Amino acid sequence: MSLTDQTRQGAVFDQLRRGILSGTLPANARLPPTRALAEELGVARQTVVLAYERLAAEGYVRARTGSGTFVTADLPDAAPAPKNLPPPGPARLSCRGAALAAIPATARPGGISAGLLAAGVPAPELFPAQAWARCSARTLATGLQDFARYPDPQGYAPLRAQIAAHLAATRGLLAEPEQIVVTAGTQQALAVAAELLLDPGDAAWVEDPGYIAGRGALRAAGAALVGVPSGAEGLDVAAGSALAPQARLALVAPSHATPLGGALPIGQRLALLDWAAREKAWVLEDDCDAEFRWEGRPLPPLATLDRGGRVIYCGTFSKTLAPALRLGFAVLPAPLVEPFVRLRTLADRGTGELGQAVLAEFMRQGLLGPHVRRMRTEYMRRRAALLGALDRFCPALMPLATPGGLHLVLRLPPELEETRVVRAAHARDLAVAPLGAYFLGRPRLAGLVVGFAATPAPRAAEAARGLAAALRAA
Numbered sequence: 001m002s003l004t005d006q007t008r009q010g011a012v013f014d015q016l017r018r019g020i021l022s023g024t025l026p027a028n029a030r031l032p033p034t035r036a037l038a039e040e041l042g043v044a045r046q047t048v049v050l051a052y053e054r055l056a057a058e059g060y061v062r063a064r065t066g067s068g069t070f071v072t073a074d075l076p077d078a079a080p081a082p083k084n085l086p087p088p089g090p091a092r093l094s095c096r097g098a099a100l101a102a103i104p105a106t107a108r109p110g111g112i113s114a115g116l117l118a119a120g121v122p123a124p125e126l127f128p129a130q131a132w133a134r135c136s137a138r139t140l141a142t143g144l145q146d147f148a149r150y151p152d153p154q155g156y157a158p159l160r161a162q163i164a165a166h167l168a169a170t171r172g173l174l175a176e177p178e179q180i181v182v183t184a185g186t187q188q189a190l191a192v193a194a195e196l197l198l199d200p201g202d203a204a205w206v207e208d209p210g211y212i213a214g215r216g217a218l219r220a221a222g223a224a225l226v227g228v229p230s231g232a233e234g235l236d237v238a239a240g241s242a243l244a245p246q247a248r249l250a251l252v253a254p255s256h257a258t259p260l261g262g263a264l265p266i267g268q269r270l271a272l273l274d275w276a277a278r279e280k281a282w283v284l285e286d287d288c289d290a291e292f293r294w295e296g297r298p299l300p301p302l303a304t305l306d307r308g309g310r311v312i313y314c315g316t317f318s319k320t321l322a323p324a325l326r327l328g329f330a331v332l333p334a335p336l337v338e339p340f341v342r343l344r345t346l347a348d349r350g351t352g353e354l355g356q357a358v359l360a361e362f363m364r365q366g367l368l369g370p371h372v373r374r375m376r377t378e379y380m381r382r383r384a385a386l387l388g389a390l391d392r393f394c395p396a397l398m399p400l401a402t403p404g405g406l407h408l409v410l411r412l413p414p415e416l417e418e419t420r421v422v423r424a425a426h427a428r429d430l431a432v433a434p435l436g437a438y439f440l441g442r443p444r445l446a447g448l449v450v451g452f453a454a455t456p457a458p459r460a461a462e463a464a465r466g467l468a469a470a471l472r473a474a
């Protein structure tokens with residue numbers, strides 16, 4: 001049968017089906033004989049016969065031998081025509097579902113931001129696409145049949161081995177591949193860990209201000225969030241101990257708190273581990289952008305100091321490569337590995353193995369280290385360009401010292417209102433985020449969180465001029 005015959009047959013089928021659903025052809029109505037309809041429509045009789053057969057197969061009509069084809073009797077009387085359906089109202093969710101769906105995941109209610117000044121995202125145009133394509137081709141050529149099955153829910157073993165070697169070389173963290181679980185980014189690691197370790201109502205420390213999607217994952221698991229002040233030296237452990245000494249878990253980014261960039265000094269690190277050991281609490285370490293530090297050397301992870309097996313270390317390739325890959329990992333204390341893998345199996349059966357295998361190949365070829373070094377140099381250039389342009393065009397904005405990460409924090413002068421500035425910036429396609437959104441409680445500072453990694457240096461002046469216009473309009 002030619003494509004045109006198929007198309008004609010589909011058109012006859014659609015027209016009759018629409019007639020039946022709209023009631024123009026009511027229950028028990030007799031369809032015209034196939035020959036007559038074919039003549040009327042100017043199509044081959046076989047086209048109509050096949051359309052009738054399809055209607056019969058889907059239950060719209062019944063053929064009665066000797067007497068013709070009839071619309072089925074058991075269609076509801078008033079099956080509404082698609083165009084008469086009422087506009088969809090809000091979906092009826094469970095109470096739990098409605099509460100979960102209302103938890104914010106980003107600083108912008110519209111979702112993850114992209115474009116000039118977008119915070120926390122790497123440069124999409126600098127993704128090593130050619131090398132990735134070569135690694136992909138090689139991976140597929142050598143083992144396609146391996147990737148056409150269900151993945152190992154703990155993660156592709158060669159990738160776990162590469163991650164273990166990478167952590168030892170770049171972060172000084174010694175982990176066995178058996179302790180590593182590959183996840184769909186840090187977000188999944190945080191969500192699974194929270195489900196595994198918290199009962200509804202359990203207190204959990206989060207940095208205030210802190211990472212919005214991270215605390216969202218804890219809240220989704222039923223945690224009672226305890227906002228612990230976080231400043232230039234990261235989370236204030238003494239304040240956490242005073243506020244909720246018996247919390248079950250603490251979510252921290254010891255190398256670089258979001259968004260203010262504080263890093264935990266060694267005394268605070270030891271105090272945090274002491275607290276966790278004493279209370280048998282867990283520490284979720286978010287080490288998402290430790291590679292990008294602009295002052296001094298990258299700080300070693302808290303997990304390197306953990307003797308009591310209380311730290312779950314979460315890493316990601318979202319900042320070093322691309323968030324679209326959805327590739328991250330957790331390094332777990334040995335007793336948590338099996339329950340963690342079981343729970344993530346229920347969530348998604350494992351991370352797509354092809355992407356993991358391409359990343360393993362990319363790392364095996366030694367391409368990740370040089371890529372990160374190139375990104376560091378480029379981001380340093382972009383950061384300096386943006387700081388320079390802001391100094392020139394927006395002298396009223398006061399950059400806070402952020403020693404690491406892919407964003408700046410700019411304080412607003414008291415006469416400017418954060419929400420108005422953010423709205424005016426979005427109207428100019430500048431993807432700034434409001435600092436206030438990162439606070440759990442009442443914001444202590446007003447300002448903007450502004451990314452530089454996805455803002456090429458030659459466009460820094462354009463971005464800063466746009467921001468200056470937004471400040472004037474606010």
Ligand SMILES: Cc1ncc(COP(=O)(O)O)c(C=O)c1O
Nearest residue numbers: 120185186187211258288316318
């Ligand atoms: C503080 C923090 N942690 C972790 C991540 C990475 O999340 P994921 O690995 O799920 O992309 C981000 C990304 O923006 C982040 O800002």
